[in-house]
Amino acid sequence: MAKPKTEFAINQKVVYPSQGVGTVTDIFKKEFNGEMVYYYKIYIPVSDMYVMVPVKNSSKLGIRSIVSKEEAQKAIDMISENFEPATTDWKLRYQLNLDLLKKGSIEDITKIVRSLYYRSKQKELPIMERKLYDNAKKLLEDEIAEALGIEPQEVEAMLHAKLEPLGIKADKKSLLDDDSDEFDDEIDDEKKSDDSDDEFDDDDEDDDDEDDEGDDDDGEDDDDN
Numbered sequence: 001m002a003k004p005k006t007e008f009a010i011n012q013k014v015v016y017p018s019q020g021v022g023t024v025t026d027i028f029k030k031e032f033n034g035e036m037v038y039y040y041k042i043y044i045p046v047s048d049m050y051v052m053v054p055v056k057n058s059s060k061l062g063i064r065s066i067v068s069k070e071e072a073q074k075a076i077d078m079i080s081e082n083f084e085p086a087t088t089d090w091k092l093r094y095q096l097n098l099d100l101l102k103k104g105s106i107e108d109i110t111k112i113v114r115s116l117y118y119r120s121k122q123k124e125l126p127i128m129e130r131k132l133y134d135n136a137k138k139l140l141e142d143e144i145a146e147a148l149g150i151e152p153q154e155v156e157a158m159l160h161a162k163l164e165p166l167g168i169k170a171d172k173k174s175l176l177d178d179d180s181d182e183f184d185d186e187i188d189d190e191k192k193s194d195d196s197d198d199e200f201d202d203d204d205e206d207d208d209d210e211d212d213e214g215d216d217d218d219g220e221d222d223d224d225n
Helices: 069-078 090-103 106-120 127-148 152-169 182-192
Strands: 013-016 020-032 035-044 049-054 220-222
Touching (some): 013 035, 013 127, 020 049, 090 106, 090 127
16 A cells, blocks of 8 residues: 555644644554554643544544644734624533534634633633633643744733733623523533543544544554544
8 A cells, every 4th residue: 555645744743623732753554444544643742642543534633734923823813802702501602612623723722712711701611611611722822832932831821911801801790591500401411421531532523434442551542533
């Protein structure tokens, strides 16, 4: 089997929306369902693990290159722009933001951070939304840091300076009671779930191609989607 043309190279930094910023450490082939398949091996520092993704499925999973300096600065500036607040229905809001996370552009990630920060200043976020916010914020900080060549802590301070005015603008008065029972609803939903380790790891868009072998002893994860 001839080696396919690959979008990414070894040692290249990439963004894996549901996992974080990582580095391509190897491009190799191994047998899968009776045929040889080429994989990217990507190291994700935030979780200290390797993921192996079929080359042919990388774009479907949203894996992409780090943005340019100009795009990173645009994302920082976007944080303080006016926007339409999200719905008060937390379940719908969560799903909309989860969809944005899966799409994974830096603009999408910025929208999640901006929207959920604003919402958090009006009312405490449910646990699942708080995890989604933290995940998106970390991803945004790490990518901007890579793009600008600075430390994530510096980016965190920059984003906070942009986000803080949103907290001042946020309406502190009582909101419509549309999601007054959101925490009870969330607990019920979590009881019905299969206690997945990571609710952001929903990369099984095509079940026919998937053969998730789980985490190996050496911290590797096969994403055979």
